Amino acid sequence: MTGMNLRRAYAVFLRYMMLLRGSPQRVFQIVVWGALDLVLWGFLTKYLAEIGGATLGIIPTLLGAVIFLEFTTRAHQGTSTPALEDIWSNNLLNYFASPLKIGEYILGLFAASVVTSALSLAVLLAVALFAFGFTFSIGLVLLGYLAVLFIFGIALGVFGVCIVLRFGPSGEWWVWPLTALLSPFMGVFYPLAVLPEWMQTIGYLLPPTYVFEGMRAILLGTESPGGLLLGFILSLVYLALSYGVFALVFRSVVRSGMLSRHSAESV
Amino acid sequence: MSVLSVKDLRKEYKNTVAVDRVSFTVGAGEIVGLLGPNGAGKTTTINMLLGVLEPSEGSVAIDGIDIRSDRSAAIARTNFSAVYAHLPGNLTVYQNLRIFSLIYDVPHATERIEEMIVEYELERFRNTKSGVLSSGEQTRLGLAKAMLNKPKLLLLDEPTASLDPSTANTVRKKMSSIVKTGESGILWTSHNMNEVEEVCDRVLFLSHGKILLEGDPKTLASEHGKKNLEELFITVAREPLSLDL
Numbered sequence: 001m002t003g004m005n006l007r008r009a010y011a012v013f014l015r016y017m018m019l020l021r022g023s024p025q026r027v028f029q030i031v032v033w034g035a036l037d038l039v040l041w042g043f044l045t046k047y048l049a050e051i052g053g054a055t056l057g058i059i060p061t062l063l064g065a066v067i068f069l070e071f072t073t074r075a076h077q078g079t080s081t082p083a084l085e086d087i088w089s090n091n092l093l094n095y096f097a098s099p100l101k102i103g104e105y106i107l108g109l110f111a112a113s114v115v116t117s118a119l120s121l122a123v124l125l126a127v128a129l130f131a132f133g134f135t136f137s138i139g140l141v142l143l144g145y146l147a148v149l150f151i152f153g154i155a156l157g158v159f160g161v162c163i164v165l166r167f168g169p170s171g172e173w174w175v176w177p178l179t180a181l182l183s184p185f186m187g188v189f190y191p192l193a194v195l196p197e198w199m200q201t202i203g204y205l206l207p208p209t210y211v212f213e214g215m216r217a218i219l220l221g222t223e224s225p226g227g228l229l230l231g232f233i234l235s236l237v238y239l240a241l242s243y244g245v246f247a248l249v250f251r252s253v254v255r256s257g258m259l260s261r262h263s264a265e266s267v
Numbered sequence: 268m269s270v271l272s273v274k275d276l277r278k279e280y281k282n283t284v285a286v287d288r289v290s291f292t293v294g295a296g297e298i299v300g301l302l303g304p305n306g307a308g309k310t311t312t313i314n315m316l317l318g319v320l321e322p323s324e325g326s327v328a329i330d331g332i333d334i335r336s337d338r339s340a341a342i343a344r345t346n347f348s349a350v351y352a353h354l355p356g357n358l359t360v361y362q363n364l365r366i367f368s369l370i371y372d373v374p375h376a377t378e379r380i381e382e383m384i385v386e387y388e389l390e391r392f393r394n395t396k397s398g399v400l401s402s403g404e405q406t407r408l409g410l411a412k413a414m415l416n417k418p419k420l421l422l423l424d425e426p427t428a429s430l431d432p433s434t435a436n437t438v439r440k441k442m443s444s445i446v447k448t449g450e451s452g453i454l455w456t457s458h459n460m461n462e463v464e465e466v467c468d469r470v471l472f473l474s475h476g477k478i479l480l481e482g483d484p485k486t487l488a489s490e491h492g493k494k495n496l497e498e499l500f501i502t503v504a505r506e507p508l509s510l511d512l
Contacts, residue, residue, distance in 0.1 A: 011369035015355070018362050089355040094412075097317035097352070098370045099343035255321045257280070260314040 008100050012108020016082040030116050031123040034070035038124055041066045042132045060219045063134045065188050065212060067124045072149045072208055073179040074120040078113030079157020080175050087169055096259060102250050110154055138218045144228045145211045151235040152207045158242035162249040187212045207235040270295050270420045270452040276325035278311055285311045287476040296449040300463045301456045303473035304504035309456045313422050318342050330419040346416055348409040349424035356398020360389050360408055363397055371416035383411035402429035421453045439466050460496040472503050479503055
C-alpha cells in the first residue's frame with residue numbers, strides 16, 4: 001500500500017475553490033447568513049439589555065455564542081458542501097473510479113473547510129466589531145476554543161457526507177441542520193445547569209459544550225476556563241470516529257453498488 | 268502480457284446474480300469488445316473493474332496488480348469514459364482536465380493537458396463550462412480525461428454513442444492507433460456491431476451475467492451460422508439457448 005498523495009487531496013480542494021471563484025452566490029451563502037444571524041441577535045440582546053437592565057456581560061456572552069455557533073456550522077457545512085457539490089454534479093463516480101483514496105478525499109474537504117470557515121469567521125468578527133463594538137477579550141484561550149469547534153465541525157461535516165453516501169441524495173436534508181440539531185444540548189445561550197439531567201448528559205459528550213461554558217465563565221468573570229482540554233480530546237475522538245464511520249459507509253456502498261449508481265435517487 | 272486479468276468474477280445481490288463467474292483477459296495492444304443486451308452485466312463488470320463495486324467473488328488484476336491488495340495503484344493504471352459519467356458541468360474544460368491530471372498524478376500535466384485539448388479538438392471550449400457542451404463534445408472531453416494518464420487499461424462504455432458518424436470514426440481510429448503501440452489495451456462496450464467489427468480484436472458476448480460466446484468479431488457470426496454480428500447479437504439477446512455452443 002502506498003501512502004497519502006497530497007496532489008490528489010489538493011485536487012479535491014482546488015475543485016471547490018474553482019467553484020467558489022466563479023460563483024459569487026456560493027461565497028454569499030458562506031458569509032451572509034452568519035452575519036445576518038449576528039446582526040439579529042446583536043440588536044435583540046442590545047434591546048434586552050436596555051429594557052431589562054441585564055447584567056453587563058449579557059451582550060458579549062450572547063454575541064460570542066452566536067459567533068462560535070456560526071463558526072461551528074461553517075466548519076461543518078464547509079466540509080459537507082464540497083462533497084454535496086460532487087453529488088449534485090454526479091462527480092462521485094469520476095472520483096472514486098480513480099486512484100483517489102478516502103483519506104485524500106477527506107483531507108481535501110478539510111482544506112476547503114479551513115478556507116470557508118476562516119472567511120466566515122473574519123466576516124463575523126468584523127460585523128461584531130463595527131456593529132456592536134464587540135471583541136473577544138478572552139485571551140489566547142480563544143485559539144483553543146476555535147480549534148475545538150473547528151475540529152468538531154469537520155467531524156460533523158464528515159458524518160453528514162456519510163449520511164448522503166448511505167441514504168442517497170435525499171439524505172442531504174439531514175446534513176444541513178446537523179449543528180442546529182445538537183445546539184440545544186451544547187448550552188449555546190444558557191448554562192448547561194438549566195437543562196434536564198438527560199440533556200446535560202448528552203451535552204457533556206459534545207465538545208462545543210466546554211467552549212460555550214468556558215467562554216461564559218471568562219466573560220462573566222465567574223470562574224477560570226475549564227474543560228478546554230477535555231473538549232479538545234473529545235473533538236479529536238469525534239474526528240477519528242467520523243473517519244472510521246466514513247470508511248465503513250464507503251465500504252458498504254461499494255459492496256451494495258450504491259456508489260456506482262449514486263446519481264439516481266436511491267432510497 | 269495481460270493488462271487486465273479477470274478470474275471467476277461474480278456479483279450477487281440479494282436474489283439476483285448480476286455477473287456469474289466471468290473470466291477473461293485483455294492483452295496489451297488489444298481491443299476487446301464486451302457485448303450483450305441491456306442488463307447482461309456489462310456495466311456491473313466495468314464497475315467492478317473500476318473498484319466502485321465490490322465483487323462477491325473472484326479477482327481483478329490490472330497490469331498485474333490485484334485490485335483488492337492495492338486498489339489505488341491498480342486503478343492508477345487505468346482510466347475510463349462512460350456516457351453516464353460526464354465530468355462536472357460547473358467546471359470549464361480546462362479546469363476539469365487540470366483536476367483529473369492531479370487526481371491521476373499526471374507527470375508534466377500542463378503539457379499533457381494541452382496535448383489532449385488539441386487531440387480531442389477542444390481548443391475553442393477551453394474556458395467553456397463543460398455542462399453547456401453538446402453530448403458529443405462532452406464525450407470528447409471524457410475521452411481526453413481518460414487519456415490524460417496514458418492508461419495501461421482503458422475502459423470505454425459506449426464511447427461513440429452520442430457522436431456524429433465522422434467524429435465517431437475519428438475516435439475509433441484514435442483508439443486503434445493507441446493500442447497499436449502495444450503498451451495498452453482497451454475494453455470496449457458498444458451496441459453498434461459495425462463499430463465492434465471494425466475496432467475489436469476479440470469480443471465477449473455476455474448474457475444473464477455469463478460469457479456466452481468469445482471470439483474474433485470477423486468470424487464469430489459465421490461460426491454460429493449467422494449472417495453478421497448484429498444477427499448474432501439479436502440471437503444472444505432473444506434466444507441464447509438456441510445457439511450452437
